[in-house]
Amino acid sequence: MLEIQDLHVKFHNRDREAVSGVSLTIQDGEILGLVGESGSGKSVTAMSVAGLLPRKQCDYTGRILLDGQELLHADRSVLREIQGAEIGVVFQEPQSCMDPLMKIGSQVEETLRIHTQMPKEERHQRALAAMAAAELPDPEGICDKYPHELSGGMLQRAMIAAAIVNRPKLLLLDEPTTALDVTIQAQILEMLKKLNRESGVSMLFISHNLNVVRKLCRRVAVMQRGVLVEEGDTDQVFYHPQHPYTQKLIDAIPTRNRKEERP
Amino acid sequence: MKKRNPYLTVGLVMTGILTALIVLGFFWTPYDPNAMAAGPKLTGPSLAHLMGTDSFGRDIFSRVLKGAGTTYGIALCTVAVGAVCGTVLGAVTGYFGGIVDDVLMRLGDVLTAFPSILLALVVISLLGPGKTGNVILALGLVFIPSFARMARGTYAGLREVNYVKSARLMGASSSRILWRHILPNTWSVLLPALTIGFNNAVLAEASMSYLCIGVTPPDASLGYMLSESQGMFMSAPWYALGTGLTLVWMVFGVGLIGEGLQRRGGGEV
Amino acid sequence: MRYTARKILTLLVTMLVVSLLTFAAFDMISGDPAATLLGTQATPEKVEALRTEMGLNRPMLVRYGEWLAGFFTGNLGVSFQYRQPVQALLGPKMLVTLCLSLVSFVLIVVVSLPLGLLSANGKLDGLHTFLNQFCMAVPPFFTGILISWCFGICLRAFVPGDFPGLDRNLGKSLVYLFFAAVSIAIPRVAMTVRMLRSTVISEMNKPYVRTAIARGNDRRQVLWGHVLKNSLVPTVTFLGQTMAEIVAGSIVVEQVFSVPGLGRMLVASISSQDYPVVEAIVVILAFWVVLSGTLADLVNRCIDPRMGGIGK
Numbered sequence: 022m023l024e025i026q027d028l029h030v031k032f033h034n035r036d037r038e039a040v041s042g043v044s045l046t047i048q049d050g051e052i053l054g055l056v057g058e059s060g061s062g063k064s065v066t067a068m069s070v071a072g073l074l075p076r077k078q079c080d081y082t083g084r085i086l087l088d089g090q091e092l093l094h095a096d097r098s099v100l101r102e103i104q105g106a107e108i109g110v111v112f113q114e115p116q117s118c119m120d121p122l123m124k125i126g127s128q129v130e131e132t133l134r135i136h137t138q139m140p141k142e143e144r145h146q147r148a149l150a151a152m153a154a155a156e157l158p159d160p161e162g163i164c165d166k167y168p169h170e171l172s173g174g175m176l177q178r179a180m181i182a183a184a185i186v187n188r189p190k191l192l193l194l195d196e197p198t199t200a201l202d203v204t205i206q207a208q209i210l211e212m213l214k215k216l217n218r219e220s221g222v223s224m225l226f227i228s229h230n231l232n233v234v235r236k237l238c239r240r241v242a243v244m245q246r247g248v249l250v251e252e253g254d255t256d257q258v259f260y261h262p263q264h265p266y267t268q269k270l271i272d273a274i275p276t277r278n279r280k281e282e283r284p
Numbered sequence: 285m286k287k288r289n290p291y292l293t294v295g296l297v298m299t300g301i302l303t304a305l306i307v308l309g310f311f312w313t314p315y316d317p318n319a320m321a322a323g324p325k326l327t328g329p330s331l332a333h334l335m336g337t338d339s340f341g342r343d344i345f346s347r348v349l350k351g352a353g354t355t356y357g358i359a360l361c362t363v364a365v366g367a368v369c370g371t372v373l374g375a376v377t378g379y380f381g382g383i384v385d386d387v388l389m390r391l392g393d394v395l396t397a398f399p400s401i402l403l404a405l406v407v408i409s410l411l412g413p414g415k416t417g418n419v420i421l422a423l424g425l426v427f428i429p430s431f432a433r434m435a436r437g438t439y440a441g442l443r444e445v446n447y448v449k450s451a452r453l454m455g456a457s458s459s460r461i462l463w464r465h466i467l468p469n470t471w472s473v474l475l476p477a478l479t480i481g482f483n484n485a486v487l488a489e490a491s492m493s494y495l496c497i498g499v500t501p502p503d504a505s506l507g508y509m510l511s512e513s514q515g516m517f518m519s520a521p522w523y524a525l526g527t528g529l530t531l532v533w534m535v536f537g538v539g540l541i542g543e544g545l546q547r548r549g550g551g552e553v
Numbered sequence: 554m555r556y557t558a559r560k561i562l563t564l565l566v567t568m569l570v571v572s573l574l575t576f577a578a579f580d581m582i583s584g585d586p587a588a589t590l591l592g593t594q595a596t597p598e599k600v601e602a603l604r605t606e607m608g609l610n611r612p613m614l615v616r617y618g619e620w621l622a623g624f625f626t627g628n629l630g631v632s633f634q635y636r637q638p639v640q641a642l643l644g645p646k647m648l649v650t651l652c653l654s655l656v657s658f659v660l661i662v663v664v665s666l667p668l669g670l671l672s673a674n675g676k677l678d679g680l681h682t683f684l685n686q687f688c689m690a691v692p693p694f695f696t697g698i699l700i701s702w703c704f705g706i707c708l709r710a711f712v713p714g715d716f717p718g719l720d721r722n723l724g725k726s727l728v729y730l731f732f733a734a735v736s737i738a739i740p741r742v743a744m745t746v747r748m749l750r751s752t753v754i755s756e757m758n759k760p761y762v763r764t765a766i767a768r769g770n771d772r773r774q775v776l777w778g779h780v781l782k783n784s785l786v787p788t789v790t791f792l793g794q795t796m797a798e799i800v801a802g803s804i805v806v807e808q809v810f811s812v813p814g815l816g817r818m819l820v821a822s823i824s825s826q827d828y829p830v831v832e833a834i835v836v837i838l839a840f841w842v843v844l845s846g847t848l849a850d851l852v853n854r855c856i857d858p859r860m861g862g863i864g865k
Contacts (some may be wrong), residue, residue: 071767097771105769122782122857135769167858183768262694291682394567397794397846399801406575409823409831410582417814487692490807494694495820507694514698514809523704528695535690543682 022223023047023070023191028075028083028093032064039079040064041247047191052217052224054255056235056270057244063227065191069093069224070102071110087191105132109184111194114177119168123244125179126164130189151181151186154220156212174205178212187224192224198233210237232274235259243267292544298537302530306356310350316506326520328446335526339516344523348530350505356534358420358499359485363478365424366485370431371474373437375462377432378439389436392429401488404498413497423485434477435510479542483535490531506531556854563720564847571839572624576617579832623641624836630829634822639833643815647837648719649730650803650814656727657734657799659739662792665742669749670776673757682749690744693802696736697809704732714811737802741795748791754785759783786853792847797842 023046030040040062047186057063068074072092080240087107092100104110109132112118116201117127123246129148132140139147145164152160155178168176177197184192194213200207214237217224226235234241235255243254243266262268314334327333327343335344395403400423407422441463442448445516451465492498493507500508506527513523588600604610623629629639672681705713711732717725756762757780762837765775804816815834822830854860 073763073767101769101771103769108767110764110767112760114760114763118764119762120765120779120783121859123779131765131770132768136773169859180764187672290679291686294683318631320855371727394571394843397797398839398842399798401801401804402835402842405804405819405823406578406831407833409826409828410578412826414821483690490692494805495808497820497823509697510694517698518703518706524695524698528698530693531692531695532687532690535692537686539686539690543686 022049023225024084024086025066025070026086028066028069028081028085030062030069030079030081032079032212034078038247040069042052043083043244043247043249044282045242045249045252047223047225048085049081050217050221050223052213052226052238053242054238054241055225055227055233056229057233058229058270060246061091062243062247064195065196067110067225070191071108071193072097072104073110082162102136105189106136106187107189108193109187109189110192110193111177111180111184111195111197114200115173115180116168119180120175121168123167124164125166125168125171128168129179129183129186131165131183136267138182138189148182148186151182154216155179155182155186156208174201174209177201177209181209181216185220188220188222190223192222194224194226196227196229199228199230200211207236213237230274231259231270243270285418289544289547291540292548295537295540295542296543298533301543302352302534302537303356305349306353309346309353311539313343313346313349314345315346317342317350319343323385326516329421329522329526336520336522338513338520338523346525347504347509348506348526350535351506351509351527351528354416354499354503354505355489355507358423358489358505359482361420362423362427362460362485362489363481365397365420366427366481367431367474367478369424370428370433371435371470373428374432374435374437375439375466378436379443379458379462381440381443381530385436389433392433392436392445395429396433400484404488404492405430408492408497414500416499416503419489419492419498421490426488427481427485429475431481434473435470438473439466441467442469476542478544479538479545483539486535486538556860557851560850560854562849564843568840569621569842572621572836573617575832575835575839576620577613579828580616582614582828590665614861624833629833632822632830634825634827639829641820642830643833643837645719645784646813646815646818649716649812650800650807650816652719652727652813653730653733653737653803653807653812654799656730656801657737658792658796660731660734660738661741661745661795661799664727664738665745668742669746670753670781672746672750673753673776681747685743685747689740691739692805692810693736693740694805696739697733697806700732700736715813716810721722729810730812733803733806733812736798736809737806737855739742741798741802743790745791745795749788751785752787753780756780756783782856786857789849789852789856793845796845800838800841 024033025045026041027044028040029038033036043062043066043241045053045055045066055063055066065074069081070087071091072095074081081093083093087103092103095103100197109271119125126145126148129151130144133144133147137144149160150162152163157163157175158180163171163175164181168179171179177200181197198209201209210233213224213226216222226234226237231241238241238255240253241255241258243258243264245264245266251258253268258267259271320340320342322385325337326339327337329336333343333345335348337343338347373388377388377506403426404419404422407425408418411418411422438535448461448465451461456465489498490503490507490510493500493505496508496511498507499505509527513520513527517524609616612732619628627640629643631637632639634644635642701713711729712727712757716729719726753776757775761783762779765779770778800816802820803814806812807814807816808820815837819831819834819838821827823836851858
């Protein structure tokens with residue numbers, strides 16, 4: 022459903038290309054993990070898909086096709102129709118990525134307000150359902166709260182709810198669990214898995230943590246310095262890395278876990 | 285920092301020209317600024333009288349040179365008083381903290397909420413109006429809290445920074461830390477603040493002199509000259525224009541320097 | 554609610570401190586009001602008698618308490634200069650200054666908010682900066698002189714130096730005050746536009762704006778739906794300070810335009826060392842300044858639910 026072909030992005034104020042020649046595909050209902058250290062270009066790849074590249078500050082070539090529709094060079098007005106409707110985005114730091122002065126309820130409903138003619142009551146019901154799907158306790162009560170009144174984990178769930186409320190085809194998750202502690206991280210991963218199973222939404226899951234990706238994704242792609250160095254079945258990549266960089270990433274995972282989990 | 289910074293250049297050129305003229309005015313003016321009938325009365329600008337003459341036949345250009353010098357000098361003294369006292373006060377209270385810090389800063393909060401001209405008027409009315417020394421003292425006092433607050437912010441912030449801690453561990457004395465380790469870091473904030481302070485001082489002094497409770501004759505000051513010129517605006521509009529535009533030139537130039545410094549320091553636009 | 558209560562308490566304490574300081578300062582400096590009142594007829598016995606009669610022999614704090622009580626019941630003492638109760642002198646002047654301040658404030662808000670938002674597109678940065686610095690460099694009394702000449706003498710929109718009086722001709726008075734307000738407003742408009750522009754631009758670069766765009770908002774929706782509300786808090790604080798600065802501006806501009814307000818009275822009283830009047834005006838203006846700050850805080854509290862816990 023999503024096809025990235027030979028994507029190049031270069032920011033004007035940098036010497037090196039942030040992304041140089043990345044090609045990826047995501048099948049319907051698939052969760053693809055994208056791994057790499059910070060600065061490896063994985064976020065820029067996702068931003069290109071989401072139409073969030075600062076177009077005036079960079080040069081970009083290649084093609085990004087969502088069900089056959091070109092996104093990379095698409096007109097802003099075309100892009101706006103897709104943003105929030107067909108592609109949902111979840112960012113890393115929920116505290117700064119939610120509007121601090123808007124109630125959670127309105128933020129979750131926002132995409133419905135923009136993209137549909139739904140009456141108010143129906144919008145509210147959809148928002149509640151999305152929040153329930155994101156496993157937020159007491160959605161009704163949380164609707165009336167402001168972001169600063171929620172914990173990081175709850176906020177991230179709210180942000181996921183806001184991203185899925187309009188039932189997009191594709192969910193971009195840019196390090197959604199990095200800022201959270203381990204137990205909540207695990208809960209959210211489980212929740213995402215369930216979401217994928219039940220609604221069939223495709224996901225691009227970005228993380229620098231191979232271990233997290235392994236729990237969630239069947240297929241994984243590894244990026245280093247803007248280049249895709251390895252791509253394949255998660256277990257395959259994990260146990261038989263072909264690229265020295267992937268090996269390094271695996272070595273970076275605390276050893277005890279790895280040995281225990283190794284069959 | 286390859287970005288162009290025209291503000292600093294233009295500001296420096298403007299201020300440079302004015303400063304040169306003022307310095308010149310200390311030693312030489314085309315005519316005696318207070319001499320009546322230095323030329324014919326109420327003539328417009330000409331080569332002989334660059335800004336014309338007033339109703340007493342005094343040469344306005346000479347008066348403006350002297351007046352700008354007074355205003356400029358008072359503003360410099362004021363900023364010096366305010367900046368030195370304020371920075372020392374803010375540095376000491378910010379670095380050592382404690383209850384003195386709390387009380388002084390609360391007081392500073394209240395004082396900085398007041399417009400500087402209002403405070404200066406209060407102090408002037410206590411000290412007695414119409415004396416140049418009192419004007420400097422009043423304005424200097426008024427500017428202390430804002431400089432103190434600024435310095436305090438930097439010092440209180442840097443107190444807990446690692447390199448200051450390590451200097452302390454190595455046994456550097458408090459005064460050495462305050463002077464050698466922290467002060468250089470305040471420049472990027474202090475320099476733009478100095479230009480803003482200077483401009484506020486110029487405007488406040490000019491306002492007070494305009495109100496005839498600041499600098500009074502025989503010392504010429506741009507503010508007093510403006511109030512004088514208002515009465516003869518019909519017959520000698522060049523008097524008010526020459527004086528007023530000189531004042532605008534002064535503040536505009538220094539304002540641009542401040543803007544340029546702020547941008548160079550990477551501060552907010 | 555607790556926030557409001559605390560703010561009002563702070564307001565009262567601040568006012569108490571400010572008025573005490575003012576009272577103490579003038580008490581020390583102003584010499585012996587009894588001697589001043591008696592003037593040339595002063596003999597030691599007469600002065601002493603008057604001192605006892607006026608209660609000047611009692612401790613300062615007691616007299617401060619009385620003065621404060623007087624302040625709230627509308628008894629501000631007697632002017633040295635005019636031998637009249639201060640409140641009778643100041644009443645009508647306060648109204649004039651209040652009108653002038655309000656006209657200036659409305660003018661500043663009406664002009665600078667749209668300009669600030671328009672200029673926040675981030676283009677023409679250099680032009681904006683130069684224009685801004687220039688407007689800030691023009692002192693209100695110079696603008697005032699130019700406006701009197703241009704609109705007063707040439708275009709005859711008003712008669713400079715001849716304030717009609719609010720009670721006699723309200724319309725004409727307001728026109729007169731409008732021109733005075735323009736000269737107060739120009740530098741403040743420049744500052745407000747500058748502040749608003751930089752606030753909106755910096756808000757535009759915050760992460761939540763990226764989220765809003767990712768949800769499909771266009772630029773206009775981002776600005777009106779998200780950024781504007783977030784820019785409001787610093788703007789309101791700034792407008793609170795503006796209210797205070799207007800008072801300062803009016804002191805000078807009233808002189809330029811011969812508007813019979815508090816500022817002009819203050820200057821005249823300072824020149825003639827009429828301390829009861831100076832004291833009263835200073836405390837009134839101080840109250841105005843502190844009040845506008847508190848009002849701004851309270852308005853902000855309604856906008857931003859995060860305030861109150863940690864707000865100063």
